[in-house]
Amino acid sequence: GMTRSAAEGCLGLEQLTLQDCQKLSDLSLKHLARGLGRLRQLNLSFCGGISDAGLLHLSHMSSLRSLNLRSCDNISDTGIMHLAMGSLRLSGLDVSFCDKVGDQSLAYIAQGLDGLRSLSLCSCHISDEGINRMVRQMHGLRTLNIGQCVRITDKGLELIAEHLSQLTGIDLYGCTRITKRGLERITQLPCLKVLNLGLWEMTESEKVSVTEILLPRYID
Template sequence: MFEMETHISCLFPEILAIIFSYLDVKDKGRVAQVCAAWRDASYHKSVWRGVEAKLHLRRANPSLFPSLQTRGIKKVQILSLRRSLSYVIQGMPHIESLNLCGCFNLTDNGLGHAFVQDIPSLRVLNLSLCKQITDSSLGRIAQYLKNLEVLELGGCSNITNTGLLLIAWGLHRLKSLNLRSCRHVSDVGIGHLSGMTRSAAEGCLSLEKLTLQDCQKLTDLSLKHVSKGLNKLKVLNLSFCGGISDAGMIHLSHMTHLCSLNLRSCDNISDTGIMHLAMGSLRLSGLDVSFCDKIGDQSLAYIAQGLYQLKSLSLCSCHISDDGINRMVRQMHELKTLNIGQCVRITDKGLELIADHLTQLTGIDLYGCTKITKRGLERITQLPCLKVLNLGLWQMTETTDDSVKCTYEPNADYMDRRTALSWEKRHLDKSCIHLVKKVMMGHRQLYSY
């Protein structure tokens, strides 16, 4: 019986579109050049759903925006802006996401000429590192982008409390706000956002994520405003905020919707602050107290008592020891990732306790733990769910008998770059001592700023 083989060119355009939707962006463009049928199929909007177009706006291109609209692309990142921003807004009237991160030449004047009428479709605006942007631009944004849900202002160092007042007046649907390194923002501005001042009618009470990293003027009063006004907040980043203290943790301890709290490098947070958090009604799944010099073993006891539902805990460079690990591990049954990098008092005993009790761990960071040996590592690698082990200053080599040899060899180049060695357990057998095929080693940047 004669059987006809079906060629891919015979497939319906709808089927081709489904296939093309799985390709990366470059390949989506390439298939459009194969033949007319593939070109037509590749222009189907389902192929480009969720894709963000990355553009260099250097010279006029009349076909650019019609082409994007035909594909249904509504997300744009501007990599270099040498033309007017209004060129983008006019070309994409139904734009949903606009990323201008790092467009240093963007000014209040340029943004003002672009936003001259309501843009109800725009939900996400990223102005991070647009250092010429001031409160004037926030006035335009608050006036014409009423449906904005995500606003990134990280590194916009000219933003002041007045700008936050304008945001509080106009952006009531805002769910995520990033104010990283906005050095002029103080407790007054946070009061505006939280609707706790007379001038800010309502505030941004729908906020679910607030990043206040490196806002040096903030004090515990800001946390009081946040706890009273932003009841829907799920993620709060206070890293490098040196002005907050243990007393501020009392305010946060009753925010029942809060899932993730970042206190990294908050120098005035101590065991007392962790006690306040643990004694409240928090249901945190993620806590980062890395580089908090006053955090010690007592904090781990408090965490075990009141924050035992944590799935991610970062204690990098805290003054903890095996005793603290012993007081914590028996209650932390849901913990998935643990960072105890640079905790130089941790020994093999601590690793053995972790291996015995934290059986759900998928990742552990041991960067700079100078007192651990091969014995402790072998116990850790027996964890049944472990996928990633970050070792940093350890040298891992494969010996002739296919075993893993771990020796501590401080390397100045590694130390300067502060990198960590990522070891994926899937390349090891169940005993985690012998290599199956290879050990995959790569460098991961530990400190993101």
């Protein structure tokens, strides 16, 4: 495991990937946070042994800019609260496939992590209500990944289009409840360059009309 002496021996480390380290514990994160004060990027994806308590240790790593917690499935809204109430200045956060992360997390993110430029929430348990609680504070957001968030509807997309004017990329893969109406609003975002619509159930007539919406934007 990550011991205190091991962590303190790498004081200048700026980037650390511990992906799929199943034995990594909350105590490991305590040593890591104390010993690696200059860390800018930390990838803990698929580390199933860490919980909300571990995120409390990370919440005062003021040099940290990018945190990947993808598929850390013991992380919940409480862990996101710890991150948001600390002294982090994150620009990138990935909590995709953390299925205990819900709308309350988005309220915490809006309160304490409003400097994010990239936020990934794929397959999280979020709805239009969570989007509503987040978008007004997140004006700097450039990339939003909400693929497989099956509760999101056109209402959520309208909120995104109205408030996240800097957005350059959005992932809507598998968002099966959105329709052409919501998509029309999203494509009016002035900076949008990347749009993922995989698994979207469309009728033939919708396919034609969606093509008509998208083509003028991406061909000019």
